[in-house]
Amino acid sequence: MPFDPVTLATPAFVLLVIAEMLFVRFTGRGRFEAKDTLASLSMGLGSVVIGAVFAFIFLGFAKLIQPYALFHIGWSWGAAAACFVLDDLRYYLWHRASHRVRWLWADHVNHHSSQHYNLSTALRQPWGGFLALPGLLFVAPLILLGFPLTMIAFVHGLNLVYQFWIHTESIGRFPRWVEAVMNTPSHHRVHHATNARYLDANYAGVFIVWDRMFATFVEETEEDPPHYGIIGQIASFNPLRIALHGWVSLGSDLIRARSLREFAFYLLAPPGWSPDGSRETSDSIKASWADFQAAQTPAE
Amino acid sequence: MNAQLLQLLISLCEVAAMAGLCVALFGWNRAAMPDLAAALGRDVAGFRPGRVGVSADAKTALVENARDGQVYLAVLRGDGVVTRRLSPATRVSREGRRLTLDLRDFTLKRAELDLADAAEWEARLKGAA
Numbered sequence: 149m150p151f152d153p154v155t156l157a158t159p160a161f162v163l164l165v166i167a168e169m170l171f172v173r174f175t176g177r178g179r180f181e182a183k184d185t186l187a188s189l190s191m192g193l194g195s196v197v198i199g200a201v202f203a204f205i206f207l208g209f210a211k212l213i214q215p216y217a218l219f220h221i222g223w224s225w226g227a228a229a230a231c232f233v234l235d236d237l238r239y240y241l242w243h244r245a246s247h248r249v250r251w252l253w254a255d256h257v258n259h260h261s262s263q264h265y266n267l268s269t270a271l272r273q274p275w276g277g278f279l280a281l282p283g284l285l286f287v288a289p290l291i292l293l294g295f296p297l298t299m300i301a302f303v304h305g306l307n308l309v310y311q312f313w314i315h316t317e318s319i320g321r322f323p324r325w326v327e328a329v330m331n332t333p334s335h336h337r338v339h340h341a342t343n344a345r346y347l348d349a350n351y352a353g354v355f356i357v358w359d360r361m362f363a364t365f366v367e368e369t370e371e372d373p374p375h376y377g378i379i380g381q382i383a384s385f386n387p388l389r390i391a392l393h394g395w396v397s398l399g400s401d402l403i404r405a406r407s408l409r410e411f412a413f414y415l416l417a418p419p420g421w422s423p424d425g426s427r428e429t430s431d432s433i434k435a436s437w438a439d440f441q442a443a444q445t446p447a448e
Numbered sequence: 449m450n451a452q453l454l455q456l457l458i459s460l461c462e463v464a465a466m467a468g469l470c471v472a473l474f475g476w477n478r479a480a481m482p483d484l485a486a487a488l489g490r491d492v493a494g495f496r497p498g499r500v501g502v503s504a505d506a507k508t509a510l511v512e513n514a515r516d517g518q519v520y521l522a523v524l525r526g527d528g529v530v531t532r533r534l535s536p537a538t539r540v541s542r543e544g545r546r547l548t549l550d551l552r553d554f555t556l557k558r559a560e561l562d563l564a565d566a567a568e569w570e571a572r573l574k575g576a577a
Contacts, residue, residue, distance in 0.1 A: 162462050166469060173473040180474050181526040186467040193459055200452075263528035268466070344493060375490045383523055383530040383556035396554045433493070440494040 153305035161312055165267045171318050178266055178317040183385040185268045190387040191258060192271030202278035209284045210297050219294035231295045232303040232354075239307055239353035242286040244364065247348055247430075253419045254394035255280040261390055263377040265340055270315035275391040310354045311336075321368075331356045334368045341374030344437030347430040379420070379428060481506050484522050487529040488513070492520070501569055504545075504562035510534075510569055519573060521549060521559055532556060534573060542570040549573075 172178040221227050246256035258274040277283065290300050314336040321327060321334045331352040339350040349366035352358050359365035368374065382393055398414065401422075405411040410423050420429035485497040488511055498514030507524040521532045532551060539550040547566040549559045563569055 158459075162466065165466055169466075169470055169473055179527070180470055181528070182467065182471045182474055182476050183526050184528075185470045186463075189463045189466055193463055196459070197456065263526070268470075342490065377528075379491075380532070381491075381525075381528065381530045383525050383553075385526065389555055393554045437493040443494075 151302075153302065153309045157309045157312070161267070161271070164313065165271075168267045168316060168318055172266070175318075179264050180266055180268070181264055184262050184264050185266075187385040187387055187390060188262055188268040188272035191275070191390060192273050194275050194387060194391065195273035195277075198275045199277065205278050205281075206284065206287075207297075210287075210291055213288055213291055214297070217292055217294040221294040221296065221299075223296060223299060227295070228299055228303060231290065231299050232306060234290060234293075234295075235300065235303045235307060236352075236354045237358060238286050238290060240351050240358040240362075242283055243351040243353065244362075245286070246280075246283070247351065248418050249282070249416055250398060250419050250421065251415050252280050252283060254398040255283075257378060257394040257419075258390055260340060260378050261382050261393075263375075263381060265315060265317055265337060265374070265376045267312065267315055269340070269376075270312045272390075276395055279395065307353050315340075327356070328360075329355060329357060335359075335365075337374045337376075338366050338368050340376050342377055342379060343372055343375055344434050345369075345372060346374060347434055379430070379433065481509065481522075481524050482527075482529055484509055484511050484529070487522060488520055488531055491531050492533075501561065501563045501565060503560075508559055508561050510561065510563075510573075521551075523556065523559060530556060538573070540570055540573045542566050 168178065169180055172180055221231075242252075243256075246252040255274040255276045258276075259269075259272055262269045262272055274280075287300065291297070311331070314331055314333045316333050317337065319333040322330075322332050326332065327334065331350070331354055335350045335352065335356050338346045341347075346366055346368075349364055350356065350359050351364055356365065382390060384390060384393070401414045402411055405414055406423075413421055413423070418429050418431065420427045420432070425432075481502065484500060484502075485495070488495045488497070492513060494515055496514040498512035498517075500509060500511050502509040509522045511520050511522055512518070513520065519534045521534055523530045523532075532553065534549070537552055541548045541550075545562050545564060545566045547561045547563055547569055549561075551557060551559065561569075
């Protein structure tokens with residue numbers, strides 16, 4: 149790998165978080181809360197440590213399937229550019245699955261667990277990636293196409309670095325052509341919002357075109373400013389509780405499952421699924437909201 | 449010193465510096481309960497505020513949805529509000545003005561409210577169960 153983009157960008161992350169704090173303090177554009185910020189930063193640090201400890205799982209999986217690669221693609225900047233675009237598609241698919249499959253959501257929920265949306269939220273990263281094993285499957289096509297592992301790690305790092313700066317309320321909107329192609333703060337605010345109209349939208353990493361192509365794009369509107377967090381906001385700033393809450397919730401449901409079918413649905417159905425339908429899923433929330441909106445609209 | 453350990457130490461210092469600056473700029477505690485109706489309106493489509501009981505410490509409240517009679521718990525956390533729809537699984541107990549709710553929730557196990565009309569809320573919640 150030419151260099152590790154995340155390591156190289158870390159000092160910039162720190163400076164930008166500090167700059168945003170000062171900007172928000174003196175302009176009022178955005179929100180910070182000390183306990184929330186400390187929790188997010190602790191989650192970021194913890195995820196780096198835990199990620200390093202469990203990197204062998206990814207490496208083991210990659211080494212296992214690499215001999216079956218269709219091609220042998222060498223290092224070149226052209227190949228890296230192609231790998232970057234394909235990895236961004238991989239990110240979109242993985243990210244969409246992480247919101248629609250409870251097993252993956254148990255981990256990814258941590259990133260969404262803050263009621264704030266600022267650059268520190270970008271660093272609120274999960275600790276249990278090694279438990280969300282189906283996530284490995286999404287990277288398999290890149291390995292099987294023959295991209296070098298170091299190249300995959302490199303473009304993955306670039307993707308992560310890009311996504312850092314879009315976690316902010318301090319930036320409004322960019323010119324239309326930028327908003328059409330790139331993931332921006334506006335598009336990603338929608339993704340982090342709990343407003344019914346915004347649920348399960350804008351999964352993109354770098355290029356928002358994936359959402360436009362796969363019909364998951366939703367535009368931010370001024371009439372409905374985003375409110376951030378998750379359905380059933382968590383009531384803790386303790387990083388360990390934040391990291392575990394999704395897994396504890398999933399585990400307790402799996403233990404209570406009364407059949408193999410229930411077990412499979414708790415694991416693989418969208419978050420909120422329950423055998424008797426008594427809980428809310430994003431689909432049921434959106435349907436209730438649509439019904440309410442329709443009832444509010446006077447008949448013509 | 450091991451390079452990775454040094455990197456971890458530097459990262460810890462960075463986190464401490466950022467958290468310290470955040471406290472200096474925005475404070476540590478914000479105890480004012482925001483607009484409950486607005487908070488619940490964000491969480492529940494078509495929410496209409498009904499009866500409200502705010503605990504004496506102004507950090508916890510019970511709010512009824514006038515639309516369907518469902519009671520919600522609202523708890524202040526940082527500068528945000530966490531709400532929970534109270535289900536039959538919620539265990540309710542009372543001692544004088546002190547109403548205790550045991551929730552089966554990993555991040556919100558228990559809530560205690562000091563309410564002048566705690567007995568009425570207890571009856572209401574047990575009746576709902």
